Amino acid sequence: xxxxxxxxxxxxxxxxxxxxxxxxxxxxxxxxxxxxxxxxxxxxxxxxxxxxxxxxxxxxxxxxxxxxxxxxxxxxxxxxxxxxxxxxxxxxxxxxxxxxxxxxxxxxxxxxxxxxxxxxxxxxxxxxxxxxxxxxxxxxxxxxxxxxxxxxxxxxxxxxxxxxxxxxxxxxxxxxxxxxxxx
Amino acid sequence: xxxxxxxxxxxxxxxxxxxxxxxxxxxxxxxxxxxxxxxxxxxxxxxxxxxxxxxxxxxxxxxxxxxxxxxxxxxxxxxxxxxxxxxxxxxxxxxxxxxxxxxxxxxxxxxxxxxxxxxxxxxxxxxxxxxxxxxxxxxxxxxxxxxxxxxxxxxxxxxxxxxxxxxxxxxxxxxxxxxxxxx
Amino acid sequence: xxxxxxxxxxxxxxxxxxxxxxxxxxxxxxxxxxxxxxxxxxxxxxxxxxxxxxxxxxxxxxxxxxxxxxxxxxxxxxxxxxxxxxxxxxxxxxxxxxxxxxxxxxxxxxxxxxxxxxxxxxxxxxxxxxxxxxxxxxxxxxxxxxxxxxxxxxxxxxxxxxxxxxxxxxxxxxxxxxxxxxx
Amino acid sequence: xxxxxxxxxxxxxxxxxxxxxxxxxxxxxxxxxxxxxxxxxxxxxxxxxxxxxxxxxxxxxxxxxxxxxxxxxxxxxxxxxxxxxxxxxxxxxxxxxxxxxxxxxxxxxxxxxxxxxxxxxxxxxxxxxxxxxxxxxxxxxxxxxxxxxxxxxxxxxxxxxxxxxxxxxxxxxxxxxxxxxxx
DNA sequence: GATGAATGAGGATTCATTCAT
DNA sequence: AATGAATGAATCCTCATTCAT
Numbered sequence: 001x002x003x004x005x006x007x008x009x010x011x012x013x014x015x016x017x018x019x020x021x022x023x024x025x026x027x028x029x030x031x032x033x034x035x036x037x038x039x040x041x042x043x044x045x046x047x048x049x050x051x052x053x054x055x056x057x058x059x060x061x062x063x064x065x066x067x068x069x070x071x072x073x074x075x076x077x078x079x080x081x082x083x084x085x086x087x088x089x090x091x092x093x094x095x096x097x098x099x100x101x102x103x104x105x106x107x108x109x110x111x112x113x114x115x116x117x118x119x120x121x122x123x124x125x126x127x128x129x130x131x132x133x134x135x136x137x138x139x140x141x142x143x144x145x146x147x148x149x150x151x152x153x154x155x156x157x158x159x160x161x162x163x164x165x166x167x168x169x170x171x172x173x174x175x176x177x178x179x180x181x182x183x
Numbered sequence: 184x185x186x187x188x189x190x191x192x193x194x195x196x197x198x199x200x201x202x203x204x205x206x207x208x209x210x211x212x213x214x215x216x217x218x219x220x221x222x223x224x225x226x227x228x229x230x231x232x233x234x235x236x237x238x239x240x241x242x243x244x245x246x247x248x249x250x251x252x253x254x255x256x257x258x259x260x261x262x263x264x265x266x267x268x269x270x271x272x273x274x275x276x277x278x279x280x281x282x283x284x285x286x287x288x289x290x291x292x293x294x295x296x297x298x299x300x301x302x303x304x305x306x307x308x309x310x311x312x313x314x315x316x317x318x319x320x321x322x323x324x325x326x327x328x329x330x331x332x333x334x335x336x337x338x339x340x341x342x343x344x345x346x347x348x349x350x351x352x353x354x355x356x357x358x359x360x361x362x363x364x365x366x
Numbered sequence: 367x368x369x370x371x372x373x374x375x376x377x378x379x380x381x382x383x384x385x386x387x388x389x390x391x392x393x394x395x396x397x398x399x400x401x402x403x404x405x406x407x408x409x410x411x412x413x414x415x416x417x418x419x420x421x422x423x424x425x426x427x428x429x430x431x432x433x434x435x436x437x438x439x440x441x442x443x444x445x446x447x448x449x450x451x452x453x454x455x456x457x458x459x460x461x462x463x464x465x466x467x468x469x470x471x472x473x474x475x476x477x478x479x480x481x482x483x484x485x486x487x488x489x490x491x492x493x494x495x496x497x498x499x500x501x502x503x504x505x506x507x508x509x510x511x512x513x514x515x516x517x518x519x520x521x522x523x524x525x526x527x528x529x530x531x532x533x534x535x536x537x538x539x540x541x542x543x544x545x546x547x548x549x
Numbered sequence: 550x551x552x553x554x555x556x557x558x559x560x561x562x563x564x565x566x567x568x569x570x571x572x573x574x575x576x577x578x579x580x581x582x583x584x585x586x587x588x589x590x591x592x593x594x595x596x597x598x599x600x601x602x603x604x605x606x607x608x609x610x611x612x613x614x615x616x617x618x619x620x621x622x623x624x625x626x627x628x629x630x631x632x633x634x635x636x637x638x639x640x641x642x643x644x645x646x647x648x649x650x651x652x653x654x655x656x657x658x659x660x661x662x663x664x665x666x667x668x669x670x671x672x673x674x675x676x677x678x679x680x681x682x683x684x685x686x687x688x689x690x691x692x693x694x695x696x697x698x699x700x701x702x703x704x705x706x707x708x709x710x711x712x713x714x715x716x717x718x719x720x721x722x723x724x725x726x727x728x729x730x731x732x
Numbered sequence: 733g734a735t736g737a738a739t740g741a742g743g744a745t746t747c748a749t750t751c752a753t
Numbered sequence: 754a755a756t757g758a759a760t761g762a763a764t765c766c767t768c769a770t771t772c773a774t
């Protein structure tokens with residue numbers, strides 16, 4: 001996918017069309033304009049990915065287990081579809097984009113899933129009650145995102161999925177030495 | 184700053200010049216080309232910001248205190264210079280940018296500072312020894328970044344700096360309920 | 367043709383396009399860039415003109431007759447296509463042109479034809495054997511060129527072709543008074 | 550001189566100024582505008598060179614001797630001042646130049662000198678009477694010009710002046726084999 | 733539906749020229 | 754007289770979009 005390599009705005013309709021194996025004009029039979037390609041791409045991908053996420057979370061028991069599955073699946077999917085990962089990383093950090101609504105929606109869906117998990121964790125006593133929820137969800141999303149971002153910038157060589165467990169561990173236990181404090 | 188509002192590549196030289204109160208051609212007396220504006224901007228800002236960061240870390244005692252100061256300062260500076268924040272967020276998540284070297288350098292400097300802090304924390308017993316260091320540093324950077332990113336997408340209304348302490352708390356203690364484990 | 371009137375480098379793409387009855391962008395469907403217009407023009411013309419020259423020379427008997435035909439045809443063609451004549455005159459006397467290879471090739475082809483003729487003339491005894499060949503061919507090309515150049519600078523009013531025979535006469539007999547020598 | 554290397558129109562005022570060791574603005578104290586540099590250059594050079602030519606012709610006896618001296622001096626001067634040669638070659642073959650009047654004047658002066666010589670030659674019986682004068686003078690100028698042009702395109706390596714005598718020989722005797730005709 | 737040639741607005745960059753110092 | 758920073762008109766080229774076939 002061209003706009004994974006050079007960014008969506010640096011890609012031309014000609015490149016996109018050639019890659020799709022159609023003529024330039026044909027693009028306009030399916031997309032209103034160039035921006036609409038991005039919008040539809042995100043709309044389609046969002047649905048696809050979030051269905052997976054929801055399903056993954058639903059099949060797990062316990063908040064921590066749900067969180068583990070979510071993060072694993074997240075890393076897994078982005079590893080599987082590196083192009084989507086690149087486009088997602090690039091576009092979620094711009095503003096005044098035409099795909100802004102789609103991106104906000106995706107972010108929101110993700111944050112909602114995390115919120116639900118944390119709230120469940122608080123309810124069943126596996127997570128701290130004194131958490132600043134709106135911060136926690138971003139803290140988790142941010143850490144996962146940056147893990148993906150770094151994987152991308154490194155060229156996507158190593159196994160991204162293997163980062164899931166250590167990452168969850170940091171979410172759950174933090175980096176402080178609890179043994180010291182609790183001794 | 185125009186390219187904070189519409190992204191650097193969506194801004195025109197005319198807009199940038201008008202905003203700077205000079206003629207289009209004048210831009211080229213100070214910058215080799217359009218890309219060079221971004222490069223010089225990051226080079227200049229990086230030096231300025233990292234001097235502050237280093238200083239902030241140096242004046243604190245103890246790893247946790249250092250980390251607090253760093254994160255506070257980070258949020259503080261990005262809150263103070265919102266335009267820089269926007270541009271930084273946008274450009275650090277693109278690839279094949281001309282400012283790539285500057286951005287990699289900035290990232291690396293940041294990660295190095297965090298590494299040093301964590302290593303010190305491990306040495307003085309305030310941080311866990313069983314940490315995956317290269318993951319931890321990105322986990323911290325990612326969480327801070329996403330906090331800033333969200334603040335930006337919300338329009339920069341609330342006080343970003345106030346996020347520092349709860350964020351550090353999450354880094355240190357995690358979200359797991361240690362009381363349960365330790366009871 | 368605009369660049370006949372003002373020189374190729376003084377013409378703008380807009381002018382060239384307007385004259386061709388197409389939009390500016392259309393030019394770039396057929397030419398790589400502005401320079402390529404000149405290159406293609408020469409490549410095309412060179413082939414066309416030199417095919418004529420070769421043919422003209424082939425159909426004549428005897429070196430002197432061949433030379434006459436060549437010069438006649440040369441003047442004839444440049445008279446017929448005055449724009450080409452202007453561009454040719456202008457560009458063959460510049461250096462570091464992008465069309466340089468085409469121009470060198472055209473010059474070389476011309477000089478080669480003349481060389482062959484002169485060598486044949488020497489073989490059949492109609493031309494002097496003590497000739498400095500590489501000078502002779504330039505001497506002929508130069509004289510024809512300047513004849514064309516002057517015709518152009520005079521506005522192309524008079525009949526250029528009528529210069530052919532007197533010019534050949536000068537090539538063959540020179541301006542010296544042989545009768546005096548031979549008396 | 551910069552505009553010998555890249556042509557006058559491809560040279561910038563900055564380059565010309567730097568080479569002259571003055572600031573850009575200073576150029577405008579001495580020249581009305583960029584074109585005026587070319588105009589003044591030709592005006593100055595023309596006077597200088599033609600004074601030499603006239604002198605050279607005056608000091609010789611006999612038309613053929615005068616012609617020899619003129620051609621020698623011409624080649625000599627252009628060899629000595631290669632930059633002038635390049636600029637002269639380039640600009641005399643363009644039209645709608647601002648230096649056009651200067652160039653026409655230079656051409657005319659040259660052709661006038663040649664005319665005078667030929668007329669004298671006809672009067673004293675060393676040159677043919679049946680010459681088409683306006684053609685002869687261009688034939689001579691063209692041949693000399695092309696000799697210079699070729700020397701320039703070859704990089705100006707060999708001794709240009711040594712071409713003078715063989716060239717004159719061609720002017721005088723032509724390339725035809727008179728012995729054959731006169732036997 | 734599909735094509736791809738043609739369009740022309742838009743944008744980066746250059747550079748002759750000016751003018752305050 | 755000399756400077757050189759600033760100007761902005763001018764120009765090449767790109768590319769999203771259209772539309773006749």
